[in-house]
Every structure is written in structure tokens, then in C-alpha cells.
Amino acid sequence: MSGTYLGMPAFPKAAREAVHDQTLRGNLRHATRTIRDKRARAVAELEDWPALRAAGRAVKDRTLRHLDRYLVQLEEAVTAAGGIVHWAADADEANRIVTHLVKATGESEVVKVKSMATQEIGLNEALEAEGIRAYETDLAELIVQLGEDRPSHILVPAIHRNRGEIRDIFARTMGEWGRPAPDGLTDSPAELAEAARLHLREKFLRAKVGISGANFMVAETGTLVVVESEGNGRMCLTLPETLISVVGIEKVVPTWQDLEVFLQLLPRSSTAERMNPYTSTWTGTTDGDGPQTFHLVLLDNGRTDTLADEVGRQALRCIRCSACLNVCPVYERAGGHAYGSVYPGPIGAILSPQLRGTQTEIDASLPYASSLCGACYEVCPVAIDIPEVLVHLRERVVEGGEVTRRGVRVTLKPAKGHAAERAAMRAARWTLDHPGALRAGQRLAARTRRVHPQRLPGPGRAWSDTRALPEVPEESFRHWWQRTRGGAR
């Protein structure tokens, strides 16, 4: 049904292909730059943005430090309000719980609110394997699902598509899923939106089960919160008889007062709106109004292990706004698919290798998918120092070290394929730590400068294919200093 991330090549290989896809480059350049500029304007409107950002960071840090307490408080509040809480240690357990709950209703189809957590665990595929069809109702997720594609952006999963491509996908596939696209559909945004509206409306009215995630969960009242722009989420949250929400455990905030901070930070950072058009909140069940059965599946799936890492844990502050994707020069050129995860871009590069580990080729390559320019950190509304975590994870890849896996401290070996690099780094460090050797090396380079090649062979081609090599000077600085200043320091 939808594409898979299994067996993804390492980031550099996938990115190299994306860089040469001119349509993709054009789509991404246009979309990311538009959102980037709008976000900057929306944020500049608030004089107290730095204070708001600091508050967001502080609230998240405090909550994560006492996560055990707030989660239990949340469970009690949700239960008291008529909801049923389930705990899932990993993706498989979460999928089993949800599949079982849907089957218990006797239904074979569900409507879905846009949700990163359910994408993360591959819920749609798990449901399909059990004969249950999941309909994505977020416009962009719908485009991805109909196109048998993978999301490439957290907020705008179909950002890699332009409207011509979307028209073709609608015209070709809507009929297989339900109401076909109108004849003569053009690529005008209004017509495309109307086609999606008509197609989705019959799903909303028919569905007995809705599945969602949540942007926030308020511990003090057991309230879940979904913020969105389309209103399709609200349809799924209110019309079905049964609602199942799958939410990462890091989404809890202690109080409504804490929530206030994020309801200001999130819309401006993500869609550059002062306030998002739809904010849905629900607390358990209410007689005669909305779903009469509510299940909350609290998902760990690597989060507790991530929380155990002093540097890496800041990634759990993330509120999935996508500002870091939109500002990232690497994301803009490589596209979201190259990150091999539902979490692309800078945040994905620090989240995926923590949630999934660094064992696979793609996950070990993600910490290197950055020039460390720091633009992501600058825009992050909860001040996640993404470059710091990237470098921290690079160390985990090449040096190994202690990590927590499923609650147990284990010692990782350095990843394979870095032996030559490690030897070179060691040799370079030795030379740099022995100025005599450094001086000798500089002198040798200067003496042979006439015969230096213009282009390097082998791995050096990665530099010299597109960049001229610097010319080695006749004498190094330290030789010049010694020659002109003698032994003077």
C-alpha cells in the first residue's frame, strides 16, 4: 500500500540521487523557501519569542525529568474521564493493541487523523495485514497514500509533489479507494481540494472507528489535543463511535498553563500561522457527544532509552513543527526520503538513530547528514541543539560507547566501515600533536608542490570532482615566522 523504509541505502547515496532530480529540487526549493520566509515573519511579530522559546524548553525538560509521575497522573485522569489507557513498549505491541481494538468493533475500515506516531510504527501496514483498511484523511497524507508513496516531510508529507503530479495521482487512483476524481480535473488548488473533500466526505460519514495521534496530552485533566489546519482531523475525532489515539509518551504536558506556551510556539513555527485553524481537545468520553469509546495507546518505542542519554534526550522536546526541515539546506537538496524514516530533516537525523539505534547503514549515516551550520537550532521553538546531538551521535557511530537499549545499559562497538577513517584521524592527530612532524610534512608538501595533481584519485574525487584543490604555498606560516622572526615567539 505505502512504500517502506526497510533496506534504505545510506543517506549519501539516496541524497545523491535526489540532488539530480530537477523536479524534486524545484518543488522543494519553492516550498521550503516559502514556508521559511513566512515563519520568520510570524516569529518576528512576537517580541517575547526568546522568552517563549525558553519557557517551551523548560516545560519540556521538567516534564521529561518527571515523566514517570506525569504519565501515571495522565492515565488516572483519562481513566476517570471514561477512557481506557494501554501501554505499548514498542511498535509491535502498539500495532497488536490497535489491531485487536479495531477487530473487537467488528469493523474492517478506519479513518485516520494525520499522525506521526502511527507512521512511525507502520500501523497502516499492520492493519492491512489483518484485513483492515486505514484511510488517511489529511490532504497531504491522502496524496501520499494514493500515490503509494512515502511521506517526505513531517508537516507537509507530500511536499515533494507539485500540483500537476497531485492531479495525476487523484485522477488515476481515487476510484480504486472510493469516490473517483471528477472528470476533467485540472491542477488548480481549489479543484484538487474539492476533489479530496468529496472523496473524503463519504469516508467520514461511514467510518465507525477513528485513529489519531495527539500533539499534546494534558496530565492534570487527561485531555488530548490535536492542532490542524484542515478540519479533517476534527471530523475523524468527532464522527466515529470509537476513537483510538496512539501517542508518544513524550507528548505529555503537566497543565493547561503549560499547554498555552506550546499553542503559541507550534503554529508560528510550523505553518507560520498566529493560531492554527482547528484545535480539538477531548477528555475521555462524553455521553451523547462524540466517540463513546476512547482508547489511548501510550507508545514508548525507544523513547525511554533516548531519555536515558544526557545529551540525546533533548530530542524528546520536539513538538514536530518542521521548522528545522524548512530551514535546512541539506533537507532542501536531499529531500525527505533520503533520511529513510518518517522523521526526515535535522530532527530526523537525531531522532531516528536514537529511537531505532545506529546498527543499520542508514541510521549510522544520518548523524553525518548535516554540515553543522546550526540553522536548525536557531529556529527550533524548544531550543534543541541539533548540531550538538549530531556530533554526539557521530561519536556513538565511530567510537561506540554506552547506550541504553530496552532499558538495559549496553556497550556498543564502533560501527563497521570506519576503519580507514579512524586510522587517518589517528595519524592526523599524531602529526598535529607533534609540531616537528607537522613542520616536516609541510616542508615536503611545499617541495613537491609543482607535481601536485589537479584532481585527486579514489576517495579524493569526492572533493576534486567539483572543487579545485588549494595550491600548496612555497612555505607554511610557521616557516615564514621562523625565517623572518628567527627564534622569536
Add this chain to the structure above:
Amino acid sequence: MRVALFVTCVNDTLYPRTGRAVVSLLERLGVEVAFPQAQSCCGQPHFNTGYRHETEPLVRRFDAAFREYEYVVTPSGSCAAMVRDNYPRIGAKAAAEGRGRALAEAAARSVPKTYELTEFLVDVLGVTDVGAYFPHTVTYHPTCHGLRVLGLRDRPRRLLEHVKGLELRELPGAEECCGFGGTFAVKNAAVSAAMGADKAGHIEGTGAEAVCTVDNSCLMHIGGTLARRGSGIRPVHLAEILAATEEEPYA
């Protein structure tokens, strides 16, 4: 005022002109400059590639080389950022690993005295007009670590604006990374080259004769890209512009 030049390994080996320019500029401003021979590399290539433990001897070396000086001035935004931002982290991690406080103390000594050149000129010496002469059109690319880690803000610009004969051309998308990123340039060569090509295109669009930065490592990538494209635009480190005068023009 005991001022030492930390020339950096890249400038020492490949761009000695930049080091010589810093010496001549500072001496012109009445600063006595020392060059401790024990210095080598800040360790940034190792640290940023993940080899923290290989970085540690270089942190100790930096501290020992510059221990007796009040100020360490370096013509590199990213090397200054390495010392100021990452040395404390390296020290803290070593302490957390039960290996004592020595590295943390070395970091604590190094951080407050390390200045990127434009910071030293503007903040310590209090000058923005250094009496330079550079009769060319120039565009300025603010390199990422200077811009975002050190927060250099308009210091380089203010210095450039006071250079006699210099015409500053605005660089579109100036604050976007050039794509160098140290080992990123070879580990993710395709993306790095694509970023470099876009940066080069913007630079060419300004019609300037020279592009200037406070980092020769970024300039090596930008200049190398420009040269491969057959562009005649010259990469020049800011220090070399500031060192040039009517009596001793840039050659």
C-alpha cells in the same frame, strides 16, 4: 597586552598569507603579536567527525601553547567556535567519564581568552576603521559558526564598510551555509557540491571581484567551486583585506 596568534592548521599549511596578514594588521594597530610554536590544530575535524577522544590531546596542547597569554586571536570563526563551544563539552564529558577535571580546567582557561579576529578588533581594540585600502568590489559571506555560534553579527561588515575604496555588494541568501561542513564536504559530496553551486551562483550574481569570509576552510570550498566553474571571482580572507593599505596594497 600579551596577544598570541592562533593561526590554525589550515591557514598555517595552506593559507600562510592570511596569517601574515593578521600579524601585519595587528602590528599596524600597535599590538605585539606572538606565535607560540607549540600550537597546531584546535581539533575540530576530529571532534566534528565523532572522534572526541582523539581531540583531547589537541585541547591540552592548545591550553599549554597559549597558557601564558591574555588573548588568543584567530582568523577563523569555526576554530574560535570549536574552542569556545566544544572545549567545555569535551572537558565535561571527560569529567563525567571519571577521568578527572584536568581537561575541563584546560577548557575553562582557553574559552575566555579566545577571540575570532573581528571580535578582537571591534570588542577588545575598539576599532572599526583599521586604515585599510582595498579598491575592489567585494561580497561578504557570513560563515555559519561565526554567524550562529560566535554571534559575530555585523562586526565583519562594520570593518569592511570602513575600508577605503571597497565597495560592498549584498550577497543574496548570505546566511545560508556554503556546504563545506568539514568532512561533510566529502562524506556527502553531492549535497555539499549542490549547496556550493548555489552559493557560487549567488556570489557570481553580485558581480563582485572578490568574495570574502572569516574562514579559509569555507573559502577553500567556495573558491574551489568558483574556480571549477571558470569564474574569475577571487576568494579572499577578511584579514587580507584589512591588512592591505595604500602603501602596501593587496597583491
